[in-house]
Amino acid sequence: MSEEAKKGYSVPIGPIHPALKEPILFTFQMNGEKVEKVDFAPGKAHRGIEWMGMRRNPVQIVHLTDRICGICGVSHTLAFSRAVEQVAEIEVPERAHYVRTIIAEYERIQSHLLWAGVAAHELGFDTLFYLAWRVREESLDVIEYLTGNRVNYGIVQVGGVRRDITADQFPRIEASLSYYEDLFGKMLTLFLEDTTIKMRSRNTGVMNQQEALELCAIGPTARASGLNMDVRQDSPYAAYGDVDVRAVMPEQYLGEARGDVYDRIVVRLLEVKQSIDIVRQCMDQMPAGEVTAEPKIPKLLALCKKAEGEAVGRVEAPRGECLHYVRMDGHEQPLAWKVKASTYSNQMSWLKILQGEQLADIPIIVASIDPCMSCTDRVTVLRDGRRDVLTKEELHRLSVEKTRRLQS
């Protein structure tokens, strides 16, 4: 066999491909149907949101953060608000914490169901895809009922929330919760006991606990590999300190964590159940009171303008930890704002979990970490009209420079 033939061939997947819901470029070195080598190039969905944000005030930015991601908008807004609230030392009223928690959990329900549908579609199981997305509608309806919007809810504001959830809205919420509870058993059976799904997802895209730790995986991806971590449990924010939240691990359902695609399906489905419980607890314990620390926007702005310092807001988004770093220096707009979405941490695990897998499994493995490129893409390097790849040393040098700039 010649050297050329031994090398196999390369398959590009992306930037636009039916397997990908958002633009990113994968290059696979294939040997027959087997993946020999993987490389990926993100940065195709960069929109300069941080740039826009650093020219606006925090009250305006919360509406930008809503639009970082179409699925987990509230997680970004929550993380950003928490950062600003810490810098400006704004005390968020108890009730607002509960409203935030309820919305965040509904977001988790709709995000996980959306993901379940996508996963089924990647496996070529369109019936299940339609079913999952039809079921998902209920959570969107409730979100619309509570916030007025189906996506980009615009409910979280620095210092609280913009709308209260009143007691007369509880029956509608309760109806949707019992709707999901009734369906839950059926969904588990359909996804976890179907032969074809099991055949395709068991022992596919495996990442063990050690590897997950080394690759800094987070969220459901890490939990599926047996890492017991969840921001809601480890450093509770909003109302999570008051409710019972335990990280959902695949062991709870199967007795062991293998860290494969199947386990990731298990974790996400069980988290839907967990979210139902959390929303219910929140409704039971919801205290009375205001929902915002400062209803007058000019006054809120003045508060933010006076603030000086830096803070990090961490939130457990449906896909994992979402982190916002904000630094204010007594101006209206923040001096620095950095968004680190969950996919940013999870994407390196692609290199591990795609290695040696079948071409047929690429879509489901790529989807199994629930990637969100528009959350992740915070930078794209264009110099003289061409794209550059920065090495580790260059990145280090750049970040040192940036830190110096911030310190001066």
Next chain:
Amino acid sequence: MIPVFGIDPLQVVGGTIAVAVLGVLAGLVFLGIDRKVTAHMQARIGPPIRQPFRDVRKLLCKDSIVPENAIPWLFNAAPIVALASAIVILLYLPAGSIAPVFGGYGDIILVMYLLTVPALAMVAGGFASGSPYATVGSQREMVTMISYEFPLAIAIIAVAWRLAAAGIADPFSIATIAANPVWSVVGPLGFAGCLILLVVLAWVTPAELSRIPCDTPEAETELAGGLLVEYSGRNLALFYLASGVKTVAMASLAVALFLPWNISGYLALPPAAGYAADIAFFLLKMLVVVFFSVSVIRVGMARFRITHVVSVYWGYLAGLGLLGLLLVVLDVAFGAGVIA
């Protein structure tokens, strides 16, 4: 007209044109019904049944783009070969009580081989596209073909062999198979065996037609259309028509093998009405076959990995087929049913 090699040219030409037109029409209608029924099973509304006709019309209006890397003559020839060979299969299969155009000139083994030609044309077209997706798709199509041939051959040969054991002359002729339903000659064991073979044939159909769970060669989410990825316009329309005609061919093969009854014998009808009734009944039987072996299977399953296709067809289905064959053989050995 003067017969050439014992065939009346006018009858053959006329018959071929009629079969081609009707085959294409029936194929598109079946695709439309399949889409509608599938949509309803997935709780969707689905497109109207005439949607495939609209699709084809639209595709026929569009340009065919030939990629730079492609081998143009092969790339353009493949869809024509696929459609033509799919139509040729229909010339050997009976429709209701109407004998096939080439009834006397080929047997069921020929049909089995003809069934591979449209797939081979797609493979050639895929390789000629010069795209990595199409190349992988073509490789997968070949592997799929190798996988389903064996179970298909078992089902066909078992039926013909059972008819031979019953002392029926010329058992491999399709006319013979259609005229003597295998169910009428088997005993209880053979009946069970034939039921198993029917299931095997129903499972071979989605592989033959590249439908879920065996749509690995096209695999939208993996290969973005696989061996069809570079095809557009007229060429894609021809492949689409070919897939419709292949659906008809597979369904009528299943009908001829396992459901060959006609209803005109039971109804006192004038000859013309009798033919019409038989055709209607034949279409209904085909619809049942398409419903169970295409629509239901594709609603209820995820796509196989190509390795699964091989293990399922070479392993489970070939094993199941051999079990069916064994039961048919035991049927004869124990002297049940009709034996010469």
